[in-house]
Amino acid sequence: xxxxxxxxxxxxxxxxxxxxxxxxxxxxxxxxxxxxxxxxxxxxxxxxxxxxxxxxxxxxxxxxxxxxxxxxxxxxxxxxx
Amino acid sequence: xxxxxxxxxxxxxxxxxxxxxxxxxxxxxxxxxxxxxxxxxxxxxxxxxxxxxxxxxxxxxxxxxxxxxxxxxxxxxxxxxxxxxxxxxxxxxxxxxxxxxxxxxxxxxxxxxxxxxxxxxxxxxxxxxxxxxxxxxxxxxxxxxxxxxxxxxxxxxxxxxxxxxxxxxxxxxxxxxxxxxxxxxxxxxxxxxxxxxxxxxxxxxxxxxxxxxxxxxxxxxxxxxx
Numbered sequence: 001x002x003x004x005x006x007x008x009x010x011x012x013x014x015x016x017x018x019x020x021x022x023x024x025x026x027x028x029x030x031x032x033x034x035x036x037x038x039x040x041x042x043x044x045x046x047x048x049x050x051x052x053x054x055x056x057x058x059x060x061x062x063x064x065x066x067x068x069x070x071x072x073x074x075x076x077x078x079x080x081x
Numbered sequence: 082x083x084x085x086x087x088x089x090x091x092x093x094x095x096x097x098x099x100x101x102x103x104x105x106x107x108x109x110x111x112x113x114x115x116x117x118x119x120x121x122x123x124x125x126x127x128x129x130x131x132x133x134x135x136x137x138x139x140x141x142x143x144x145x146x147x148x149x150x151x152x153x154x155x156x157x158x159x160x161x162x163x164x165x166x167x168x169x170x171x172x173x174x175x176x177x178x179x180x181x182x183x184x185x186x187x188x189x190x191x192x193x194x195x196x197x198x199x200x201x202x203x204x205x206x207x208x209x210x211x212x213x214x215x216x217x218x219x220x221x222x223x224x225x226x227x228x229x230x231x232x233x234x235x236x237x238x239x240x241x242x243x244x245x246x247x248x249x250x251x252x253x254x255x256x257x258x259x260x261x262x263x264x265x266x267x268x269x270x271x272x273x274x275x276x277x278x279x280x281x282x283x284x285x286x287x288x289x290x291x292x293x294x295x296x297x298x299x300x301x302x303x304x305x306x307x
Binding site: 014021067069072 | 139140143147175176180182185186187188189190228229231234243256
C-alpha cells in the first residue's frame with residue numbers, strides 16, 4: 001500500500017503559543033541555538049489502490065476541506081515511496 | 082403556537098441541558114436535536130451548545146461540522162433561520178464557514194473558567210435585540226480554544242459592518258484579536274460567541290446573574306413578532 005503524507009502547519013502570521021512553549025523549554029534542557037519552533041500536524045494516509053492523479057486530487061480535496069482549516073493553516077501533500 | 086427552539090447534542094456536548102433550560106426559562110419550547118438526525122423537527126431557531134464535540138479531535142468543531150444535523154442547519158441558516166453558537170457551537174459555526182475566522186488555543190495555553198465582562202456591540206441581531214448597544218453584561222467564560230483569529234481584511238470588514246457583536250472588557254482572556262468575544266453574519270441571524278449566556282439565566286444558579294437571559298428572550302420576541 002502506498003503512503004501519502006499531509007503536513008498541516010499554522011500559517012506564518014498566526015501566533016503559535018505551543019511552538020513558543022517548546023522553544024522556551026529548549027535552553028533549560030540544554031538544547032541551544034534554536035531561534036524559533038512552530039508546531040504542526042502530520043497525517044499519514046495508507047492508500048488502497050494506485051496513487052494516481054485522481055487519488056491525489058481527492059486527497060488534496062480532503063486536506064483542503066477537512067484535515068486543514070485553510071483560514072488558519074497551510075498544508076502540503078507528499079507521496080512517500 | 083409556541084416558539085420551538087432546538088438545541089443540538091453531539092457526542093461530547095456539555096451544555097445542551099443548560100441551553101434547553103434557558104430556552105424554557107425565556108418562555109419558548111425547548112426541542113432536543115440529535116447530531117445524527119437531519120430532521121430539525123420544525124424548530125424556529127437552533128442553539129449549538131458548548132462542550133467538546135467529538136473530543137475536539139482534529140480541531141474544535143471540525144468533525145461536528147460534517148454531521149448530518151449540520152447539513153440541514155447550514156442550509157437553513159443560509160436561508161435565514163436564526164442560529165446561536167456558544168463556545169464549541171461558535172467553533173462549529175466558524176468551521177462550517179457560516180461565520181468568518183477561526184478559533185485557536187488560548188494564547189496562555191490554559192483552560193480558563195471565570196465570570197467575564199462583555200460589551201454588547203451590536204444589539205440588532207436576532208439574538209441581541211433585548212440588549213442595548215454598549216450595554217455591559219457579565220456571563221461565565223470557560224474554554225481552551227477561545228482565541229478568535231481572522232486576517233486583517235476580515236477584521237476590518239467585521240468592524241466596518243458592525244459585525245463584532247461582543248467584545249471582552251477588563252482584559253482579554255485568550256488573545257482574541259481586537260478583543261472579539263462574538264460576531265454575527267451580515268444578515269444578523271447567525272451569531273457566535275465564546276462566553277456562556279445559558280449559564281446566567283437564573284438568580285439561584287452560579288453567581289446569580291441573569292445577564293444571559295436576553296439572548297433567549299431576544300430570539301423569542303423576534304420569532305413571535307415575525
